[in-house]
Amino acid sequence: MAKNHVTTTINGEPVEFLCETHETMLDVLRNDLGLTGSKEGCGSGDCGACSVMVDGRLACACLMLGAEAEGRSIETIEGMAAGEELHPLQKNFVKEAALQCGICTPGVLVAAKALLERNPDPTETEVRYWLAGNLCRCTGYDKIIRAVMDTAAEMRAN
């Protein structure tokens, strides 16, 4: 079967790739482009481990075809740190130990960053509602919520 030629932007860089029609955006990121930060949990949009930004909106990369990325702008966890300098959310996740096994962490970070960009002063309820699409089976969420709230306070202060 003919492959699809896709022209897109990933983490600010122009990217062209060839993909099979049935490859999801997540398959393309992980298998073809070597961006393995986004994880596959469920493949059905329930867990959020594959959360990426598509044209500035949070989406599950497992429920989107690679071919659908044509002309879109994709942001992944790999674009979050500025070189060696971690994003404030990443620093606070380390500080608070807001992760255990780490599978959900990239998706949670991408989702939390999207939240703080839209709402720099969220309530705990708003953080929990916003992150409801990201499942974590280890932490019980408290440390995640704390790390996001602390980061929000820190970023507001700076």
Next chain:
Amino acid sequence: MKAAAFRYHRADSLAEAGEMLTSLDNARLLSGGQSLMAMMNLRYVIVDHLIDLNPVSELAGISHHDDHFQVGAMTRQRCFLDDDAVAAHSPIFREALGYVGHLQTRNRGTVGGSLAHMDPAAELLGLAALTDADITLSGPNGSRQVAIAEFPQAYMTPDIKVDEILTAVRFNRWPAGHGWDFREFAQRHGDFAVVGVGCLLTLDAAGAIDRAAVVLIGVADGPLRLPAVEAMLLGMLPNADLFRAAGEAARHPEITGDALVTADYRRQLAAVMVRRSLTNAHQRAVQAMNQEHHHV
């Protein structure tokens, strides 16, 4: 799991999508993909051709009119939720759409996709039933309208022929000052509701109910309007006893059980939730009336 191989076709217009749908065998339309892609990944659905409607911009958008508003099939659920005009004249939509999936899926999922998928717990179908919506389908011989009451044919089977495309839905507006409420019971936020309830009502100058609509979702093949409950409310002055009786009348025989909950449990939930939902809708209608008097 991964989807089985298929051919991908990008449609640039409704006409092009229609031609593809007529000429290709075992083809499915891709809108937001938040149910279809999941079912393809799990291989519940295997297609030979996928026709991508995402580039068809003519199918996205909301238009407002005095007595109704029309929503294009490719309008993202998030755009619908964020629409301030809808929230102003039909506030139940924002309350209900907040229960649709979660952020990630609302950002991609579409209004038309949800209606065509016809999950029994779909909030959008409940809203359509509550407002006596009409659904527009486009086929090789032109377009036709289907009333929401006629739309569900069987479990997850809407009245859409194989060569038809759902293009828009027309929701009817309720008059200013109406009361509304939408609520769900689920084990976790974002899960399909065990029972969902929506209701709309208006009060006359004396405070009696002069119009009511009540719907249950997640309990039967399609959204379940409760005409018997609505009828017993008409002309009545609302009080706790009335709403308790209305809740009891919501134990509808068509409410079904499934692998997780029994029909009786759903009926019990329906009784409690309809009572609470009507009580809150009434309070909101009273508030709206008081505000109106205040302005005059």
